[in-house]
Amino acid sequence: MHMKSAPKVALQTLQLIKLVWLRAKRHSVSLRAAHLTLASLLAAVPIITIVFGILRLTPAMVEMQDAFVQFVEQHLAPGSSDTVIPYLLSFSEQAKNLPAAGIATLILTALLLLNSFEGSVQAIWRVKRKRKIRERLLIYWAILTLGPLLLAVVMSLYGTILSYELKGVELPSVLSSIFGFGSYIIYFLLIFTINFLVPNAEVTLKLTAISAFFGGLGISVLNVIFGNFANFFANYQVVYGTFAALPIFLIWLQSTWLIILLSVSLNATLHKLNRKDQNHELE
Template sequence: MEGGGSMLARIYADIRWFLGQIGEQFVENGLLNSAAALTYTTLFAVVPLMTVGYVILSVLPAFSGVSEQIQNFVFDNFVPESSALIQDTLNDFASQARGLTLAGVAFLIITAFLMLVTMEQAFNRIWQVTQPRRGLPRFLVYWGVLTCGPPLLAAGLLISSYLISLPLVSDIDAFGLRETLLGFVPVLFSVAGFTILYYAMPNCHVPFRHALVGGVLTMLLFEGAKWVFAEVVSNSSMALIYGTFAAVPLFLTWIYLVWALILASAIFVRTLALERGETESDGEPLLVKAARVLNLLYQAHMRGEAVTDAQITKVVNLTREERRVVFGVLEQMNLLSHTDQKEHALGRNLKSVTLWDLYQRLPGGLEPDLIVTTDDLGRLCVPLKDFVDFGADHLSKSLDELFAGPAGDPA
């Protein structure tokens, strides 16, 4: 019984820690403000996104005439009731936008890209990524979101229409199950869309299983929020106050709620990858932790390899705040770069970089009692202890000299 009690206590402690981390990160990252910013940019990007969708589908003969079906599908399944006015208005805007000049179309595409930039910034903040995508990789991700979404949605609708026409599905309809089965189509789209969002948008490696769990969680929250929102709206006096304009504040409120749920689930996905040690500092100086990270990058560089987040976590005990500070300093000094595979690599030669250079840029000091924990770095211990005892001259050795040879190998 005592073993079972201790297990329950550990489970309770883990759940409490996990939920505490989610709440703490939600406040630290200011996600309500991020949701508001995304709501604002979404409002301006809805028409451009619809226009881009129209244009893409119009050049694909197989999807001719599917645009209206997609509209009805989205508004029926992903937006609460009372959205007919918003749908008609957006449709009018998008129809007019199709007659714009080349400069006008470019402006609409830029507006849609700005929404994706804001989204990427919010996700990178959650995953503590200080270096966003640049150049071609960023363009390809954004363009993929804009160009692949409408055809995939259209393909899903065509598949649904095809399934309805099958004799087997017609037989199922005799038992009243067809509508139930087809009702899972928007659910699957939601899970797939949210999973891709969590997996691809942050500029770092996200385990696919974590993204999938986040996609399922977001879908459940999304469906629950849609039902609650529809119930609240149907029992509110909003229509009496705003009249025909009631759809506008309701639509904005719904977009804000959706973004808040998406960002909260993103924190959930991020927390799945955290270890408890990543939130509890061991007191080791930041200079030592930065040296550990650089040593890991240096040894991998000598083997012609890159380093994953998991490898860094295994060797260096960094809290979220310590990781933000250390990675930020290393990136400012061009000592840390990121590959297209979302791994980490050494940014430049370490022969011209000394411990003193790192010490000047990192906050905190050097406690003599804590330097004993650096035995795995071998040659680093001596100059650190000499620095504490005798002064800055003993930090003049280059990092390349300190890490070279078996003494610096973390393995």
């Protein structure tokens, strides 16, 4: 019985991969990832400024800011973050001195990035009905606030568990396992949040969780690949100097956006298949 079911599962998996690939190709996912990469470069400083502003709301979160920066340096574009992150943080600090009009422009730039991402998600889902501006702003604000708060909570738990380990306190095996997969859990939660909130359609928790699982796994693998090629990046920097960090960062950023959009394509395809019995035509 198991021998018969295995080929069937393999065939269904291949069919699912084909459907996801066709959806991604039809909606130009690679081109959209390139567009979001460019938009991210413009919105990086505004988003970091907003995130740090939220983390400064309470004294407890202020203490997490250094831990947050350290986490970003370790997981953002391995091989180039040592060069890119200091510049972004420096620009973010200078942004505090901007007048009200300048701050409003920074916020608008961040909102435009989220609007561009939402447009890509709705196109992949083939949703033609647009949200009202008020609903969009609420979702954008939820993403901009939930993301930093989620990271702050995770970093707080991370610090607590680490302090126990340094004191020699033996932790339960479950907590140790969670501690080991901390980075993946963050990727999963962030991708799950955007896959659940952004589509203007009926979304189920189970199918969104499946899509976020593979999306988080993809980003984890991507970071491992970039981390293992650190020596290659170092040789690249010998020729191009600090300028080498920019193309490396762009490759990582576009690959990350591509993985996120592929998880969106998977999520949309799974929901389409789930509604097959409701006379929805499969793509």
